[in-house]
Amino acid sequence: MSVSRSQCKSTPKKSCTKTPKASVAPSRPRVAPHIAVLPKSGIRDFFDLVSTMKEVISLGIGEPDFTAPWKIREAVIYSLQRGFTHYTSNLGDIKLRRSICRYFEERFGGKYSPETECIVTVGVSEGLDLAARALLEPGDEVLYHEPCYVSYNPTIRMAHGVPVPVLTTAKHDFVVQVEDLEKAVTPKTKLLMLNYPNNPTGAGMTWEDKKKVAEFAIKHDLLVLSDEIYDELSYIPRSPSIATIPGMRERTIVFNGFSKAFAMTGFRIAYAVGPHDLIDAMMKIHQYTMLCAPGLSQFGAIEALDNSADEREAMREEYEQRRNVIVKGFNDLGLKCFMPRGAFYVFPCIKSTGMTSIEFATKLLQEEHVAVIPGSAFGESGEGFVRCAYATAMDEIQEALVRIRKFLVKHKLLK
Ligand SMILES: Cc1ncc(COP(=O)(O)O)c(C=O)c1O
Structure with missing residues (x-):
């Protein structure tokens, strides 16, 4: 018996609803296995x-x-009043990138081009994720020191890399030791992640420490992701970024941001500076996923760098x-x-x-x-x-x- 459309509406169960054939094999996992195994923080x-x-x-x-300091909040309010409610350039507003590169050179020592070597990101969190996805191929190993910020291991795994923790101890003030890095490095190692001053230990690297690690990275031809988000909160005399050591600029991406030193966690804004080819690769992912960092926060960030010392x-x-x-x-x-x-x-x-x-x-x-x-x-x-x-x-x-x-x-x- 054929069924008309009107009949079909009133008696859907009997006459119309065919159990759809499963379009995927039942054994196929709904969640990608490498995500399913990630523990929650x-x-x-x-x-x-x-x-x-x-x-x-x-x-x-x-x-x-x-x-966040009032003048930073005021800069955001003022930008809103003037109607700046649009996307910015994918890399971030050029005025902000100029402020970042000027500030970076003054405070951390490295010189970068605002046009080609700087990207504004949604927190250092996004910057690290972009870098891992842009640089890692499945199976590439990543060295990082532990204890460390809870996101490092998952960030590497989400990018199909293999996390290789290198333990640090109170005996060495939680500074990663080159002998331990040497034991962990293999021909598959591609990246070294550093975070000093460190979350969770508060450890910091001296200039001498940085030189030793730099020598190791150069010897093994590693790329370095240096998360310097706490560098402004140093209680020992600060030394320049590891990226300023000869041989390091071309292999290092430095991450820094506004969350900690300027108390701007909710603004979700940060930046990365590094060689053009690496920043450009990160930018490809950023432009398809984020488009740009929040525009209003970018106005606050300019005020932070230019006027909030x-x-x-x-x-x-x-x-x-x-x-x-x-x-x-x-x-x-x-x-x-x-x-x-x-x-x-x-x-x-x-x-x-x-x-x-x-x-x-x-x-x-x-x-x-x-x-x-x-x-x-x-x-x-x-x-x-x-x-x-x-x-x-x-x-x-x-x-x-x-x-x-x-x-x-x-x-x-x-x-
Ligand atoms: C070492 C480290 N890196 C990155 C982040 C994330 O910073 P953001 O707020 O810029 O994403 C944190 C936050 O606690 C952190 O401790």
């Missing part, structure tokens, strides 16, 4: 728990407690004071704490408590309402440590130390 899991609790002092999130320095000084208080506090409590050279993190050792870093962080949160991040979230070598961000007001830091003391006393770890 340990930090986010922990903060889901924190968000359900009251009166928590958070030393957890790596985000400035300062609001005093505000940036005031924040850095405040972090330095907090660092001194928190490092002394942990050491006085018997939790040995390395003196960070930069960023806004301390990485005290909790091995003496006999707890794993997850146990320590979970119990501290539940019992004393202080949130710290288990070191294991930053890689295996972070076990035995916790990360505490001092991007938190001084009185909160002091109160957190009081609560940690109470916690240790309660567990008979301190008298």
Whole structure:
């Protein structure tokens, strides 16, 4: 019996709906296997728990407690009032790229062309992803030091690269050692990722350290991704970027941004500078995926670079004071704490408590309402440590130390 269209509407199940044949083999995974195996960030899991609790002092999130300086916000408001609500050039507004290259030369030492060697990105996060996707072929190995920022390993894997962590230790102030890099390098190694000053340890590289690593990169003909997002938050005399060492400019992409030093995390804006062929390859992906970084944020970024040095320095000084208080506090409590050279993190050792870093962080949160991040979230070598961000007001830091003391006393770890 044939079925008319009107009948079909009223009796769809019986007469019209044929079970469609599966167009894909049932065994084919819906999610790409290399994404399915990625773990979710340990930090986010922990903060889901924190968000359900009251009166928590958070030393957890790596985000400035300062609001972006008023003049930066005003520049954005003014650009909005003038109706600048459009796409910019894919590479970023040329005025901003000029400001970046001028600033970079002044502060970090390298000279780059705003026209061809600089790209404005949606955070350093996007910049690193672009670089990994632009440079890696499946199976290429990437060396990076660990403990490290939680995104490095997934960023490499999402680009079909093979992450090769090189462990760093408190013995060497968490600075990566060339002997360890030498043990890990193979003919398949293509990239070396560096992040100093470091998240989560606060470690920093001296000029001598940079020269040794540069020599290694040149010897093995590696490309280097140098994430210098915390460089403005240094508490030792800053040295120029590793990219300025002879033989390094042509093989290095430097990433920096506004999130940390200018307290502009929500603006989602950063930049990368490097040799034209590499920036151009990153730009191809950026133009098809992002088009450009947020236009309004670009106006704020120009104001940050051109006119906000005093505000940036005031924040850095405040972090330095907090660092001194928190490092002394942990050491006085018997939790040995390395003196960070930069960023806004301390990485005290909790091995003496006999707890794993997850146990320590979970119990501290539940019992004393202080949130710290288990070191294991930053890689295996972070076990035995916790990360505490001092991007938190001084009185909160002091109160957190009081609560940690109470916690240790309660567990008979301190008298
Ligand atoms: C080492 C490091 N790189 C990059 C980022 C991401 O920065 P952005 O906000 O510019 O994406 C972070 C954020 O915590 C970080 O710690």
